[in-house]
Amino acid sequence: LKITILGTGSATPSLIRNPSAQVLDDDHGIYLIDCGEGTQNQLIKNKIKLTKLKNIFISHLHGDHYFGLIGLISSLNLAQRNEPLNIFGPKGLSQIIQIQLKYSQTFLNFKLTFIEIDTYKVQNIFENEHITISTLPLIHRVPCSGFLFIEKPKKRSIIAEKLPKKIEPHEILTLKNGNNIYDLNNKIIYNFQEFTTEPPLPKKYAYCSDTAYSEAIIKHIIGIDLLYHEATFRNDLAERAKKTLHSTASDAAKIAQKAEVKKLIIGHFSSRYHELDVNLNEAQSIFENTFLAIENETYNI
Amino acid sequence: LKITILGTGSATPSLIRNPSAQVLDDDHGIYLIDCGEGTQNQLIKNKIKLTKLKNIFISHLHGDHYFGLIGLISSLNLAQRNEPLNIFGPKGLSQIIQIQLKYSQTFLNFKLTFIEIDTYKVQNIFENEHITISTLPLIHRVPCSGFLFIEKPKKRSIIAEKLPKKIEPHEILTLKNGNNIYDLNNKIIYNFQEFTTEPPLPKKYAYCSDTAYSEAIIKHIIGIDLLYHEATFRNDLAERAKKTLHSTASDAAKIAQKAEVKKLIIGHFSSRYHELDVNLNEAQSIFENTFLAIENETYNI
Numbered sequence: 001l002k003i004t005i006l007g008t009g010s011a012t013p014s015l016i017r018n019p020s021a022q023v024l025d026d027d028h029g030i031y032l033i034d035c036g037e038g039t040q041n042q043l044i045k046n047k048i049k050l051t052k053l054k055n056i057f058i059s060h061l062h063g064d065h066y067f068g069l070i071g072l073i074s075s076l077n078l079a080q081r082n083e084p085l086n087i088f089g090p091k092g093l094s095q096i097i098q099i100q101l102k103y104s105q106t107f108l109n110f111k112l113t114f115i116e117i118d119t120y121k122v123q124n125i126f127e128n129e130h131i132t133i134s135t136l137p138l139i140h141r142v143p144c145s146g147f148l149f150i151e152k153p154k155k156r157s158i159i160a161e162k163l164p165k166k167i168e169p170h171e172i173l174t175l176k177n178g179n180n181i182y183d184l185n186n187k188i189i190y191n192f193q194e195f196t197t198e199p200p201l202p203k204k205y206a207y208c209s210d211t212a213y214s215e216a217i218i219k220h221i222i223g224i225d226l227l228y229h230e231a232t233f234r235n236d237l238a239e240r241a242k243k244t245l246h247s248t249a250s251d252a253a254k255i256a257q258k259a260e261v262k263k264l265i266i267g268h269f270s271s272r273y274h275e276l277d278v279n280l281n282e283a284q285s286i287f288e289n290t291f292l293a294i295e296n297e298t299y300n301i
Numbered sequence: 302l303k304i305t306i307l308g309t310g311s312a313t314p315s316l317i318r319n320p321s322a323q324v325l326d327d328d329h330g331i332y333l334i335d336c337g338e339g340t341q342n343q344l345i346k347n348k349i350k351l352t353k354l355k356n357i358f359i360s361h362l363h364g365d366h367y368f369g370l371i372g373l374i375s376s377l378n379l380a381q382r383n384e385p386l387n388i389f390g391p392k393g394l395s396q397i398i399q400i401q402l403k404y405s406q407t408f409l410n411f412k413l414t415f416i417e418i419d420t421y422k423v424q425n426i427f428e429n430e431h432i433t434i435s436t437l438p439l440i441h442r443v444p445c446s447g448f449l450f451i452e453k454p455k456k457r458s459i460i461a462e463k464l465p466k467k468i469e470p471h472e473i474l475t476l477k478n479g480n481n482i483y484d485l486n487n488k489i490i491y492n493f494q495e496f497t498t499e500p501p502l503p504k505k506y507a508y509c510s511d512t513a514y515s516e517a518i519i520k521h522i523i524g525i526d527l528l529y530h531e532a533t534f535r536n537d538l539a540e541r542a543k544k545t546l547h548s549t550a551s552d553a554a555k556i557a558q559k560a561e562v563k564k565l566i567i568g569h570f571s572s573r574y575h576e577l578d579v580n581l582n583e584a585q586s587i588f589e590n591t592f593l594a595i596e597n598e599t600y601n602i
Contacts, residue, residue: 070364074312078313142406
């Protein structure tokens with residue numbers, strides 16, 4: 001599981017930051033999370049293979065999180081996409097996209113499906129053989145949801161050099177599933193413990209886009225590998241954060257600390273901050289394993 | 302009158318070009334013409350004073366000409382704008398903007414007015430003491446209008462060193478208006494020809510965004526100072542231009558030649574062209590005074 005950051009800015013435009021967007025890659029597919037204005041250019045710049053993109057998740061309908069979506073959809077269509085595309089987002093998004101397709105007389109070559117999410121509930125909204133994705137209710141001025149990505153348990157890893165030459169593919173699969181292979185007398189021929197090692201633990205990633213400090217999310221993200229949490233302000237603007245239902249660097253760090261996550265990345269920085277050392281120090285003084293979101297960087301989870 | 306080019310690209314996104322947008326400046330105000338995705342960043346980059354912006358003109362509802370508008374409006378609001386803003390564009394635009402303001406729960410601090418334009422007629426849609434703006438029907442896949450900007454006749458210029466010291470301000474104004482000043486015996490005291498020179502001729506600029514080759518526009522742009530005409534393709538893709546209702550560099554040049562305009566700028570280049578020398582040569586072989594639109598350049602008209 002790895003995450004590429006495409007935007008680290010907030011609502012006020014800035015020439016040094018792009019608005020929110022990230023790409024999660026689980027080796028089987030990619031998931032676009034939020035899509036601020038200019039995201040399609042960021043995708044091109046980062047050489048993201050858009051044929052692998054089948055699912056887009058929009059946290060809320062503030063422009064810095066979705067104004068780039070209609071442009072991306074239009075461009076996918078121009079690029080002759082025919083693979084279906086799913087968009088998960090709050091009520092209103094399908095209407096916004098559809099009216100724009102209508103007036104541009106755009107007839108999509110691919111099937112576009114909107115999945116309306118209930119931003120007030122923790123709900124499993126996506127599942128395939130590799131990953132499960134749930135909503136994570138956030139507190140903001142409009143309906144807003146974070147997303148929790150949990151890998152499915154992986155199969156055990158084969159120790160290739162120990163493997164007998166005459167073993168059959170279905171027998172390998174059995175061992176990878178953690179089951180032994182027996183003969184007719186119920187005697188173990190191949191012991192899975194001998195030929196395989198423990199699989200890596202399933203990774204967990206949470207994306208908390210725009211939110212006031214909310215302890216309600218903690219129980220859903222206990223011990224996860226990586227938490228991305230917005231940190232629009234520093235502590236000296238805590239009042240402003242409260243008023244606008246945003247978080248400070250300290251707020252993000254407190255959530256990370258209380259949830260005992262392994263690592264925290266902070267982002268969604270106010271355009272008033274050019275240098276971010278102070279923001280990082282503020283968070284690290286509470287939760288040491290904090291990192292700044294950096295655009296066009298990929299983080300292994 | 303001067304024009305700053307913010308975008309020279311077409312629908313397919315490109316890292317080397319922005320989508321269509323231009324700013325016309327008549328020293329009294331600025332006019333934004335089209336507003337593709339990322340235009341607000343281009344406006345910041347070019348240090349355009351947005352307090353001077355009161356009128357926006359959208360040629361048609363293809364995304365590369367307006368997807369940046371909602372972001373610009375949102376940012377103007379974040380920047381505490383309270384001056385009214387007028388948007389001239391085809392049917393549908395107000396609905397598209399309003400639904401996005403609704404779901405983001407954005408309440409504008411300023412008065413936003415939509416003026417629906419009839420893209421099939423030449424109509425005077427804007428007039429103040431300095432400029433007149435008309436629609437210019439174009440031929441495209443969706444309702445599409447160019448815009449013709451005509452300066453109002455200017456007052457005559459005073460020859461400062463000739464001016465008598467005791468002359469009154471209202472007398473100066475009379476001379477600038479091209480009228481003499483008489484005494485009670487109807488004898489000329491000040492002859493306007495003596496104290497003023499001819500005013501500069503009113504400048505004329507036409508913007509033809511997306512259009513098939515259309516001789517119908519010629520009669521409206523005869524002899525204008527500057528024509529901006531799309532030139533998406535080169536002549537070897539003339540069939541594709543016809544099919545998609547776009548123009549080639551040759552098409553744009555033919556229009557310029559037949560309308561006997563003073564100068565032609567071509568833009569809206571297909572993303573397939575990295576170097577544009579061939580495109581320029583193609584147009585110049587028909588109409589010599591052709592220039593390529595270059596982003597972030599300002600052209601005096």
